[in-house]
Amino acid sequence: MTTPSTPVTAASTSGFITVQSLTKKFGPNTALDYVSLSLSKGETMAIIGPSAAGKSVLLKCIVGLHGADSGKIMLGGDDVSQVSSPARKHWAERIGMLFQQNALFDSMKVWENICFRQIERGTMTRKEAKDHAVGLLGHVGLSEDSAFLSPGDLSGGMQKRVGIARAISTDPEILLLDNPTAGLDPVLSNHIELMISKIATQHGTTVITITNDMQIARTRYANLVMMHAGKVYWSGPTNDIDDAHNEHLTQMLNGSSKGPITMRMGKRGDHMVA
C-alpha cells in the first residue's frame, strides 16, 4: 500500500475496475460480503438485485464515499480501497456519479449544479461553466432555458437528466449511475438508457449502472452482476443468460424463488387491464 506504483498482482488478472473480496459493515449490518467483480475499460455493466442488496453501497465505495473494511478496490491499477488512499485525489475528477435521489443542490441553479466542481476548482470561469453546462444540457435533451432554473422547478425526469449532465460534466472515464430510470415511465426510461449507451460508446466511458429492470439490463448492458443480501449471486456477460436462467434471476429479484411478489404484481396487472 505504501508503494502504489508497484504492479499489484490483482491488476494483472483483471480489468479497469476491479473489486476484490470487498466487505463493508455498518454497525451490525453487513452491507457488502466478499463482493468481487471486474470490468474492462469501455465496458458496461448492470448491477441488479432486490432492495438492501448492497448495490448503492458498492457504488459509493467505488466513488470513494466509503472505505473498505476489508478487500480491495482498484481503478486502472491504482489502489483506492480507502477514502484516504493517495490515489483517490487523482481519481475524483475521473469518476462521475448519478445518485438515486439525484442529490442536486437546491442552493444553486441548474447550470451551477452541473459545473459546481469546475467553478469551485477555478478550472473554468463562470461564463465558460455556463456555456459548458448549456452544451451538456443539450446533450441530455434539455433546453437552454432550464439552465437558469432551480432543481426544484424541474420534473423528476428532468432532474435525472441534470444529474447525468453533472456526472458527465468532467468527461469522466468512469460513470456510476444509481438507478437512472427509477420512477420514470417506460418511454422516458428508454430515452435515458439510449442516451447512456450513446455517451458510453461516444466517449469510451466505462459504465456501471444499478437497475431494477431485467429487460433493460439484458438489452443495454454487456455485463451483469446480480446481488442479494450483500453478496454477488451471479455475474457474467449478459449473453450467457438463457431464458431459464433469466426466469430464475427474475424471480430471485422479486424477493423469493416461490415468487409471491410476482403473483401479486400479476394480479394487480389484471385489474389494471380490466
Next chain:
Amino acid sequence: MSKTQNAPGGVRSKTVVDYLNDENVRAILYQIIAIGLVILAGWYLVSNTLVNLERQNISTGYGFLDLEASFEISESMVQYSAQSSYATALLVGLLNTVKVSLLGIILCTIIGTIFGIARLSSNWIVRKLATVYVEIFRNIPVLLQLFFWYAVIPNAFPHPRDAFEPLPGVLLTSRGMYMPVPVADNAYTLMGIAAIIAFVAIFLIKKWAKKRQDETGQPFPVFLVGTGIFIGLVFIAYLIGGAPTDMDIPELKGFNIRGGTNVSPEFLAVLIGLTVYTSTYVAEVVRSGIQAVPHGQWEAADSLGIKRSVALRKVILPQSMRVAIPPLTNQYLNLTKNSSLAVAVGYPDLVSVSNTTMNQTGQAIEAISIFMSIYLGLSLLTSLFMNWFNKKMALVER
C-alpha cells in the same frame, strides 16, 4: 325558487324573504351584524371606563408624560435624573429593553448555533453535554431562571473589597461587573470614521472580486484582505489621533468601586437568563435545520471532490437557513417579549418604568397602552427585518 324563476315568462318580483335567502345578501348582512356587535361591546366598555375614571377624579389623556417623573432609575443609556419627564423615563425603559433584547438575540444565536451543532457531534461527550444543557434550560420556566441568576450573581461573587479580577481592570463583584473605558478623545471619532471608510472599501473590493471571479474564475481572499484593511485603517486613525492611552479604570474607593463602567447584576441576570433560555430553542432550530438537509447532499458534494467546509457553506447552510429562519424569528420575538419579565428582578426595563409611572400617576390605561404599542412595534420591526432576511436567503437559492 329556481323553478319559479325558470318558469317561462314568470319573472316574479322578489320579496323580502327572497332577499334574506340570497347568499350574497346574507354574507354582507352577517358581517354588518358582527361588526355592529363588536362596536357595541367596545363602546359599552369604553364608556364604563370613562365613567369610572371620572368618578375617581382621574383625568384621561397623555398630558402626564410632560410632568416631572421624580423617581430615580438605576441605569440609563441617556441623560436622566429625577427631574426628567415621564416621557424621558419611558424612553430610558425602552432603551434598556432594546439593549437587553438586542444583546440577548445576538448571544443566543451564537450560543444556540454552537450547541445545535454540538448536538450533532460525533463525539459522545460533546453530544450528551449539549443535550443535557438544552433539556435542562428548556424545561424550566424562564421567570424562575431569572430569579435563579439574580440569586446567584450577588452571592457567587465577592464583596467589592476583595473583587475578583479575571483580566486587568475588569472587576467581578456582588454589585456586578466593572470594566475600564477609554477616556473620551478625538482619536476615537477619527477611528469611527476610518471604520466606516474601511467598510465601504471592503464592500467595493467584494464586488470587484466577484466580478473578477465571474470573468477569470480566480478567487480573491476577500476576508483576509478586508480584515487587513479594517485593522490597518483603524490603527492609522488611532495613531493620527495621537494614540491616546488614558483609561478610566475602576478602582475601590471607600466602600464602593468608582470609575469605569458598571454592568449591574440585574442586567446580567436578565441577559444571562434570557440568553440561556432562548439559546436552547435556537439550538433545536439549528439542529433541525441541518438535519432537514438530506444526507445525499453531503455525499454528492463529497463525490464531486468538494471540500467539506465549502460544501457546508455553499450547499448545506443555504438550505438549512430556509428551514431555520421562520422558527428563528419566533425565538427572537419570544426573547424580546420575555424581556418584560425583567421587572421581576428589578431591571429598569420598559415594563418596570411603566409600572412606577402607573403607580405614581394612576394613568394605568395610558401607560399600558404605551408599553403594549411599543412591544407590538418592536415585534413587528423584528418580523419585518426577518422577513426581509428570509426573502434574501430564498432569493439566493431560487
